[in-house]
Amino acid sequence: xxxxxxxxxxxxxxxxxxxLEAEMEAMRTAYREANELLASFVEQSHDLVxxxxxxxxxxxxxxxxxxxxxxxxxxxxxxxxxxxxDPEWHTVYQACFERILAGEDIVEQELVLRTxxxxxxxxxxxxTQRRDGDRIIASQSYLRNTT
Numbered sequence: 001x002x003x004x005x006x007x008x009x010x011x012x013x014x015x016x017x018x019x020l021e022a023e024m025e026a027m028r029t030a031y032r033e034a035n036e037l038l039a040s041f042v043e044q045s046h047d048l049v050x051x052x053x054x055x056x057x058x059x060x061x062x063x064x065x066x067x068x069x070x071x072x073x074x075x076x077x078x079x080x081x082x083x084x085x086d087p088e089w090h091t092v093y094q095a096c097f098e099r100i101l102a103g104e105d106i107v108e109q110e111l112v113l114r115t116x117x118x119x120x121x122x123x124x125x126x127x128t129q130r131r132d133g134d135r136i137i138a139s140q141s142y143l144r145n146t147t
Contacts, residue, residue: 049062068115096127103136105128
């Protein structure tokens, strides 16, 4: 009889493993679907969305950002954030960016951007931090066009 119990234990372990595998696959599917939903929401937003590294390079911009400012994805990769801030607003932006990197949120800050063609784009700027543990690794901003 000890042999039968060993077979039952193996089958039980095998069944439990299969159930865990199925559960993990369901969790991976749910995670992927949630990420796709969030990405679609951000990409389809009418607000401009951007993430900027501490060195001022863009980590992410959404479709509305690209359309409003007139840049394609390849051009964005070559830009510094100050390239799209109206020069008269650089000081305001830099002071706010320092506050963001110090852990403070920015709420409804008026800001003027400059499009690729040199036109002004007036926005209300809201920003938070993206963190990796205790370290701030980027700003995350939502800008509403008020032009």
